[in-house]
Amino acid sequence: MVNKTADQKKICKNSKGAGEGTAGAYRIIPHTADTGLSIEAPSLEGLFFQAALGLFELLTGVSCGRSCFAGSGVVTLAAADLEGLFVDWLNELIYLLETEHQYTIASSLSVETAASYRGQTEEKTNGKTEARADRGVRLRAETRSRPVSGGPSVTSEIKAATYHDLRIEKDTDDVWRATVILDL
Amino acid sequence: MTQNWKGSLKRVDGNCWEISESHGDYMRVPGRIFASEELLDDILSDNAPQQVANVASLPGIVKYSLAMPDIHWGYGFPIGGVAATDPDRGGVISPGGVGYDINCGVRILRTNLTLPEVKTKLPELADSLHKRVPSGVGSKGPITLDSDALNQALNHGSAWAVKEGYGWDEDLEYTEAGGALPGADARKVSAKAQKRGFNQLGTLGSGNHFLEIQVVDAIYDEKAAEAYGLEEGMVCVAIHSGSRGLGHQVCSDYLSVMNRAIRDYEIDLPDRQLACAPLNSREGRDYSAAMACAANYAWANRQCLTHYVRKITSEVFGASPEDLGLGLVYDVAHNIAKWEKHEVDGEEKTLCVHRKGATRSFPPGHPDVPERYREAGQPLLVPGDMGTFSYVLAGLEGAMLKTFGSACHGAGRRMSRSAAKKSISGKELKQRLHSQGIIVRAASNVTIAEEAPEAYKDVNLVVDATEGAGLAARVARMRPLAVVKG
Numbered sequence: 001m002v003n004k005t006a007d008q009k010k011i012c013k014n015s016k017g018a019g020e021g022t023a024g025a026y027r028i029i030p031h032t033a034d035t036g037l038s039i040e041a042p043s044l045e046g047l048f049f050q051a052a053l054g055l056f057e058l059l060t061g062v063s064c065g066r067s068c069f070a071g072s073g074v075v076t077l078a079a080a081d082l083e084g085l086f087v088d089w090l091n092e093l094i095y096l097l098e099t100e101h102q103y104t105i106a107s108s109l110s111v112e113t114a115a116s117y118r119g120q121t122e123e124k125t126n127g128k129t130e131a132r133a134d135r136g137v138r139l140r141a142e143t144r145s146r147p148v149s150g151g152p153s154v155t156s157e158i159k160a161a162t163y164h165d166l167r168i169e170k171d172t173d174d175v176w177r178a179t180v181i182l183d184l
Numbered sequence: 185m186t187q188n189w190k191g192s193l194k195r196v197d198g199n200c201w202e203i204s205e206s207h208g209d210y211m212r213v214p215g216r217i218f219a220s221e222e223l224l225d226d227i228l229s230d231n232a233p234q235q236v237a238n239v240a241s242l243p244g245i246v247k248y249s250l251a252m253p254d255i256h257w258g259y260g261f262p263i264g265g266v267a268a269t270d271p272d273r274g275g276v277i278s279p280g281g282v283g284y285d286i287n288c289g290v291r292i293l294r295t296n297l298t299l300p301e302v303k304t305k306l307p308e309l310a311d312s313l314h315k316r317v318p319s320g321v322g323s324k325g326p327i328t329l330d331s332d333a334l335n336q337a338l339n340h341g342s343a344w345a346v347k348e349g350y351g352w353d354e355d356l357e358y359t360e361a362g363g364a365l366p367g368a369d370a371r372k373v374s375a376k377a378q379k380r381g382f383n384q385l386g387t388l389g390s391g392n393h394f395l396e397i398q399v400v401d402a403i404y405d406e407k408a409a410e411a412y413g414l415e416e417g418m419v420c421v422a423i424h425s426g427s428r429g430l431g432h433q434v435c436s437d438y439l440s441v442m443n444r445a446i447r448d449y450e451i452d453l454p455d456r457q458l459a460c461a462p463l464n465s466r467e468g469r470d471y472s473a474a475m476a477c478a479a480n481y482a483w484a485n486r487q488c489l490t491h492y493v494r495k496i497t498s499e500v501f502g503a504s505p506e507d508l509g510l511g512l513v514y515d516v517a518h519n520i521a522k523w524e525k526h527e528v529d530g531e532e533k534t535l536c537v538h539r540k541g542a543t544r545s546f547p548p549g550h551p552d553v554p555e556r557y558r559e560a561g562q563p564l565l566v567p568g569d570m571g572t573f574s575y576v577l578a579g580l581e582g583a584m585l586k587t588f589g590s591a592c593h594g595a596g597r598r599m600s601r602s603a604a605k606k607s608i609s610g611k612e613l614k615q616r617l618h619s620q621g622i623i624v625r626a627a628s629n630v631t632i633a634e635e636a637p638e639a640y641k642d643v644n645l646v647v648d649a650t651e652g653a654g655l656a657a658r659v660a661r662m663r664p665l666a667v668v669k670g
Contacts, residue, residue: 028602033263033597035600080443083456084440087439095429099379153628154320156390159284160436163280163455163457163459164280166456183259183284184601
């Protein structure tokens with residue numbers, strides 16, 4: 001079981017019924033100049049799903065589950081390793097916020113890992129971001145979105161997710177845990 | 185994790201503390217933190233000193249990993265971190281040593297107006313600036329570029345903006361590096377980064393970016409102030425912004441590149457945010473060219489913001505920008521890596537100087553200081569928080585000897601944004617500042633709370649330590665009259 005704080009319980013409630021791959025919890029952690037997220041989930045996919053919800057709360061100050069998001073899309077990413085993929089995922093959501101003016105989360109996603117290391121990304125022009133990995137780590141997410149214009153408004157500009165103090169690990173209790181610092 | 189640093193720091197002198205190389209086996213050089221004893225408790229309360237030690241692991245780092253008196257916890261480099269690397273000794277370039285907001289920086293415009301002349305117009309000016317200068321996340325600016333125009337802005341920076349009518353020819357002379365880094369190559373900027381740059385010129389952004397109407401309330405060096413065109417009682421305008429989403433994307437893109445490069449070049453680092461590549465490698469050259477583009481975009485952005493500030497001020501006061509004397513005092517970069525000549529052990533070397541939340545501080549006589557200011561030294565613009573003071577300093581020779589020509593860039597945060605939001609009411613703070621004669625316009629009360637004076641160190645102490653260390657000297661102090669936050 002994930003040991004939840006009061007804040008986490010509130011967020012978890014929002015993902016009730018979302019399924020095994022999206023379950024988990026996040027907590028906002030303080031940083032002198034910036035901000036961070038601490039995430040726990042029973043699956044790797046849950047970490048990525050919860051990270052997107054956490055990012056939405058950091059941006060808006062509002063916690064909300066996937067029922068708040070209606071639009072649909074697809075994001076695929078590839079990276080050299082899991083940490084790179086996690087950072088790329090959050091940065092892709094920030095990119096979509098800025099260029100498409102929409103908040104995006106995952107409705108379902110899969111993460112494929114390979115033992116060997118080498119990744120490469122490319123962008124297609126059909127409005128979706130596509131990626132290719134010969135070997136490495138890949139993510140495919142069916143996404144949900146909501147336009148910024150429909151509110152809530154962005155109260156904190158987040159420049160990017162960083163590698164500083166980034167940790168993604170599966171503990172002996174089979175819980176995946178991640179911490180990530182984001183640049184404000 | 186924070187640790188007890190008290191016993192691990194050796195005092196070099198009154199305003200300098202050393203972290204020995206023995207602190208970590210990854211350290212190639214010692215760390216040096218420039219700070220007074222008074223500032224040290226805040227500095228030691230978070231992970232910033234460990235970040236100074238981490239930066240000392242960069243291949244080819246020269247002499248010391250340095251931190252300015254406004255140091256605080258960042259990511260990769262501390263905010264206030266400075267490191268010079270030598271290409272002849274395997275020196276590297278690190279996107280984490282520049283940051284996401286490449287060439288975030290500040291400029292100050294002078295006016296020929298005094299406080300009594302602007303007092304009744306201040307609310308109107310603050311409202312107009314807030315309403316008409318786009319701010320906030322992903323805000324769309326008044327300027328939309330096509331691909332050719334964006335390439336020109338990326339390659340030529342402020343000069344492109346002035347050529348397009350967003351400024352005066354003389355602005356270039358009073359901008360660090362003339363408002364354009366050499367070696368920019370727009371082909372090294374990704375399509376995603378370019379997409380973020382098409383419509384963000386002339387936008388302020390959010391967070392700690394601001395426009396501020398100030399009044400010069402003290403002069404410390406009459407001669408230097410005269411050279412900079414500053415007088416007691418003069419109203420000035422400060423502009424703080426950077427390279428917006430384009431710069432953020434350039435940093436993200438190249439961190440991915442560098443995280444592959446450190447494996448290829450077998451570079452061991454204590455923090456992946458420091459990922460880097462040799463200056464002479466393809467990856468190092470590509471990042472350098474893209475970083476220069478983002479730096480140029482930031483200068484073009486501040487130049488366009490200058491144009492709109494001049495236009496709006498002109499409309500509010502019913503006089504031309506020229507008649508109002510809205511000339512540029514200076515523009516300095518806070519987040520940048522630059523090729524500079526420095527003396528190392530008696531030999532002149534060309535080094536790559538990373539400044540992450542630090543300002544260049546070149547002394548009197550330096551050829552890169554504008555001719556009009558050369559006798560006084562380069563102006564440094566040091567914003568404090570919105571409730572206290574900002575300073576104009578002049579570069580000193582001590583900075584060349586101790587910090588590769590660098591000094592502080594601001595007050596430096598001491599409280600996290602979430603802690604500030606929890607403990608301070610934005611609404612009450614706005615009223616408190618109003619009672620002190622400071623008008624605040626911001627997108628939300630949350631932003632005001634996050635940027636509260638209590639969240640920052642005392643800029644007076646930071647400037648004291650900077651001056652005490654011989655890195656820069658006070659010229660003038662500014663008091664805020666109206667603050668516009670994104």
